[in-house]
Amino acid sequence: MKRRDFVGLTGLAAGSLWLPSLPSFAGDAVDPLRLLEPGPDVAVKKRMADVALNAAKSAGATYADVRIGRYLNQGVFTREKQVQNIVNSESYGAGVRVIANGTWGFAATNQVTEAGIAKAAQLAVQIAKANAKVQKEQVKLAPQKGYGEVEWKAPIKQNAFEVPIKDKVELLLAANAKAMENGASFVNSVLFQVNEQKYFASTDGSYIDQDIHRIFPTFGVTVVDRASGKFRSRQALSAPMGLGYEYLTPKAEDKIAGPQGSGVIGYRNSYDILEDAALAARQAKEKLTAKSVVPGKYDLVLDPHHLGLTIHESVGHPLELDRVLGYEANYAGTSFATLEWKAKNLPYGSKNVNIVADKLQPGSLGAVGYDDEGVKTKEWKLIDEGKLVGYEKIRDQAHIVGQTESDGCCYSQSWQDVQFQRMPNVSLRPGTAKMSVDDMVSKVDKGIYIAGNGSFSIDQQRYNSQFGGQVFYAIEKGKITGMLEDVAYQTNTLEFWNSCAAVCDQSDYRFAGFFNDGKGQPSQSSAVSHGSSTSRFNSVNVINTARKIG
Incomplete structure (x- = not known):
């Protein structure tokens, strides 16, 4: 590959018209060829990890883990016939987490040398001991076996960072041209690429090397x-x-x-x-x-690209155990689905609602071999035939719900941030009976088909909500009859999921996803996918967003 062809248009940069917040872009700006250079050898990372673990134990830690991370990002931004910006960044460092005197401590450094990483480990222990003076209850970790030296690589076929920037720009500009040819007045397009090279080691005996890739084209x-x-x-x-x-x-x-x-x-x-x-x-x-929609009750046929957001907000977030316990109350609210509510065995949804959490599905944003505290990932049930049966939890939360193992959904956005419980993939299982989207629509007398994500709102307990979309089509007597506008539906979580009347089969199953799911203080960002097939929800309240009240 020629340097000239690879770099291509990197000299063109201007203020971007549309730049979604990506905290991981906070690394150092680098030449794009830097993104192609291999990271440190795994033997070097193991040696550095052992320095951190030994330093932590010598300082009094009863448990320690270290994450050595190299985070690469690239964003290509265009508008109509112009390149708006090209961003290339790299961040490299190590974070050490320990338990000392029964309390967590954490410290991070960008000095990944034996001296630098030992100093960070010692500081983490000092912080833990200071925290222990005000800690009311000691940390209880679910047991975790060590895996020795293992690796996991995302099963990609073509590393996006190896594709010349010139090719990416040409693709985005070609998409812009297609939009303009078909009547667009304005168009902007973006291509995000992320590579997380993460090495985890712990006093449990794990040394885990992972290579994770994500990509997001949008406009x-x-x-x-x-x-x-x-x-x-x-x-x-x-x-x-x-x-x-x-x-x-x-x-x-x-x-x-x-x-x-x-x-x-x-x-x-x-x-x-x-x-x-x-x-x-x-x-x-x-x-x-x-036509502007007439408010009223409609059967909704929801495309997976739309339903993913509703799953995210009304199932994924309220079933995070730290939110259920009130740990997120100050920043992003709590959850109606408390342990007390679950004990009542009330229906979360209809019998058509089977929702699982996982970090396994190939191609999903959440897919990894091991989470950020060395737990092998898995799939587990959250809602089984409408009943709430599980939460999303990590090692120091499992005992709270009487369980002896983590779900493997601990994550940190970078080496310099402490890992904590994050949403895994949360997906609605497809229906078992053969059913196409047209089959589903044919059974709707008065309804609306919705595709794509629009504006939304949901309350602090993830209960009362309102969702819009990108495109809306009227359904009358089993047929699509034309486009609608100004559509949003208002509901509450239990009412909505209990109205689920049918789910299409596996042939319609696909992902929606989010690159920047925020949580925590200081805030961190994670990426998560939501799988589903097109689904029908009966008699949902639809409002007209263009109408004035009063």
Whole structure:
């Protein structure tokens, strides 16, 4: 690969029109070729890890773990025919977590030398001992066997960082051109790529080397009717994925059509950004003349790209055990699904609702071999035939609910942040009976089909909520009859999931996902996927978001 071809347009940089917050971009700006250089040899990382563990034990720690991390990020930003910005960053360092006098302590350093990492370990123990003076109850860790020296690599086919920036720019500009050709007035597009090279070691006897990749192509299209001054937008229907650049090589078998008459196309393991950009412009234009919804009760047919957000907010977050216990109350609220509520055995949803947590599904954002405290990942049930049966928990939480093992969902966004409980993938299992989207629509007398994420709100206990979307289509007597606008549905978590009447089969199953799920103080960001098939929810309250009250 020639340097000139790889670097291509990196000299072009300007203030980005649209730059989502990515905390991991806080690393040092680097030449893009730096992202291709191999990280430290695993033998070096093991030696450094042993220095940290030995220093911690010598200082009085009864348990210690160390994470040596190299975090690489690249973002390519374009608007219409121009490159807006190209960002390349690298962050490298080590974080040491210990238990001393029954209390947690943590310290981090970017000096990954024997002296630097030993100093961080000693500081972590000092912090733990200081914390112990005010600790009311000692930390209780679920037992965890050591795995020795193991590795896990994301099963990518093409490392996105090895693809010349010139090629990525050309793809984004081609998507912009497709949108403009189909009526867009404005369009911006972005390609994010992340590589986490993480090494974990603990006094349990694990030395785990992992190589994790994520990719997120996305865009926003706006169409303006200059005569009326009206404008409408549509965002990409892509999902961020735990894949390599192969995600951007479309495959016919990965396309999944929405209901007949909607024109919506879903994507599974590959994504056609050119097709989606062209369709987005046409749909944004169609929105300008779409009928405004009449408020009332409707059966909702929800596409997986839309339903993922509802799963995230009304199941994923309320079943985080630290939130249930009140640990997140100051920042992001608590949960209605308390231990006391669970004990009542009340229905969370209908018998069609089977929701699992996992960090295993290939291509998902959450897929890893081991979490950030050395626990081998797995799948477990959260909701079984409508009943709440589990929470999301880590090693120091398991005993609270009478369990003896972690769920393996501990995560830190970087080496310099302490790991804590984060949402795993949370997914609605597909239906077992054969059912296509058209089959589902055919059974709806008065309804709305919704695809894509829109604005939303949900209360502090993750109970009362309102969700919008990207595109909406009326369903009348089993047929799609035209586009609607100004649609949002209002519900509460239990009412919504108990209204789940049907779920399409495995052939419709795909991911939605989020690159930047915030939690904690100081705030951290994580990435998570939500799998589902198209699902129907009966008699849901729909409001008109354009109508004024009073």
